[in-house]
Amino acid sequence: MHQLLKTEPCSMLLLGNEAIVRGALEAGVRVSAAYPGTPSSEIGNNLFQIHSECPELVYFEFSVNEKVAMEVAAAAAAAGLRSLTCMKHVGMNVASDAMMSLAYVGVGAGMVIVCADDPSIHSSQNEQDNRFYGKMSFLPILESSSPQEAKDLVKRAFELSEALELPVILRTTTRTAHVRGPVQLEALPDAPKGLGRFQKDARRWVLVPGTARLRRKVLLERFEQAGAISEGFEFNEIIGSGDVGIVASGVSRGYVWDALHDMDCTNQVSFLSLVMTHPLPEKTIVNFAQNKKMLLVVEELEPFLEEEIRGVLQKNGVTTPVYGKNGAYLPRMSEFNPAQVRAAIAKFLGHSLVQQGPLQLPDMPPLPMRPPALCKGCPHTETYNLIKEVVHDLGLNEDVLYPTDIGCYTLGVMPPIQMADYLICMGSSVGSSAGFSVSTHQKIISFIGDSTFFHSGVSSLINAVHQGHRFCLVILDNSTTAMTGHQPNPGIQYVPPEYKKTRVPIEQVVRGCGVQHVFKINPHKKDESLPVVREALSLNELVVIISESPCILYAKKVGGRR
């Protein structure tokens, strides 16, 4: 049995992401969907396994992208079933088209959107702060710190979502998603009976302009209600009664807490620990700030709370100065660490601080780096080498531009491969190749993985066919979404026996898009592949090479079954 389905009450050591899944199960989630992305992936992985074990308990699918997943979860919630979707921060950019208007129609049963930000860019292409999506969409945001709190919050989020008839965003970060701590399990609900039913109401669910105007009004009213709930939100807490105030959210709450204890100054400070960070509890904040000499806001990334708080105080005529990202207390860039927050608080309180100095070791020899690398025997390496050889033979070396995409193969940017020249987001290999093909004479060879192709490459490929763009797209089909932990996608050939979904072969999709020149190679068969690649690269038209060979780690995992 899956560990998250345990029924006897006990304490388990869970990852933040696992705790979120357990919370959703305890809340009776019925439908869930996601596209994987670090640091959110373990949520989908666990739901995928649980659904495979007990299909009637909870539905889960790895959708082709975050927007589709958002729509699947939204419809379930409209039909009266509690639903959940999760994504990494940049995934919300993809899903935001659905989310912005979903806020207008709202939900019937509760819906939770888990969004995992990645301060310090451990595994992403940018460091955006997704709390701004809450502001833009008027959806409430909750931010957890410990796994126990994450589990409790998911349950509370479903209730909140139903009270407001709005989806609720649970915002995590790498350090709350990938932290492990004890979690007290509570009862799971009885096995669900039957499905939901969608009650038709065109004046609510069909966003033509007239209805959209009505629904915008409703949304603004709901947002007011959310503000009232935020005032008394039981997870928000004021600790201590000192005459200076500190406000923090998410993992920063832990740093503040430890710093106050390390410096033994809990009695000097009043600490507002915020969990519901949007909408902010205005009255609470005014009352909190009124009798304080000054405030320090501790939050990772953008001064989201800081600017809101400054606005609220100004509106209410409170002149308490607010510090944080301004005045060089804390940086905007990167995640925090404990010493950094301790130093900021010491400066704020005017304490002198003796930090434990690191061990001094003069004459440390240079330490060779150990960047992540493609696995030994990875099919991507073979494909890169093949292309490199043909490019060299054709004398194109100087003139080739390699747009690339997101997956293990992005590591092709590193020596000795170094075949990655342009990358901005999922699917950008195809769209940017089109752009380069009309703006340069350079030869364009771009790379995209199978999962990324389904995620957001297909529509750009159709565009390229229609517009007559000329480039060579290499689809690296390794039969899995490897980098995030081997999730399935529609094209996969190698599957575990219990995986019974319909396969959508990439070659058929590519031909269906209208591409005339489609080639297929097995990168491990060099002698057969070289002439094919040579022919493909000699053409000055839109060409697709599908390089097909499973990820070796994944093949091991599924035992090479086909």
Added chain:
Amino acid sequence: MKRMRLLFVGVGGQGTLLASRLLGEACIKEGIPVLLSEVHGMAQRGGVVESTVMLGGLKSPLISPGEADVLIGFEPLETLRAISYCNQNSVVITSLSPIVPNVVKLGAAQYPDVSSVFERIRSGVSGFYACDAEELATKAGSPKSVNVLLLGMLMGTGLVPVSLESMEETIKTQVKPKTVEANLKAFRTGVELVSGK
């Protein structure tokens, strides 16, 4: 209990995360407040893997430079890379079996002479324990139990208030059934190496 910050560093595939998790599970058994942080995602592809175990009610998941009470290095080069997380009161436990990085294999860099640096570290910290973990783990039954052997060394220092029995119980229930024996042997080897018992 006293608050304590432990930093585990290793290379993807060495079982660093399993080791920190085993310690976390044993702490739960003994009712010790514990919080762990782990690296997942891209770095696991043969890159550097770090995890922390925070004991005694700490709520911060990360450790700042100079603030690790114990550093457990699964690979000598990675121990050196993380040494700035230690201070003069820290305890360092390290494997001496190198895993050569790609840049070295490609001839673009040199694997450092670690022994002389380790001698200087030994005299600079409050405790230093090193062994050829891979050889000893292989002798105990499997080169894959380097992680549990180092966990044994940590337990041998007596710094962590978890009983050996709890730790062994945890190992029995958490590792693959086929590997229990080799892991327990490796664990005891590690304990004896440091405690002499």
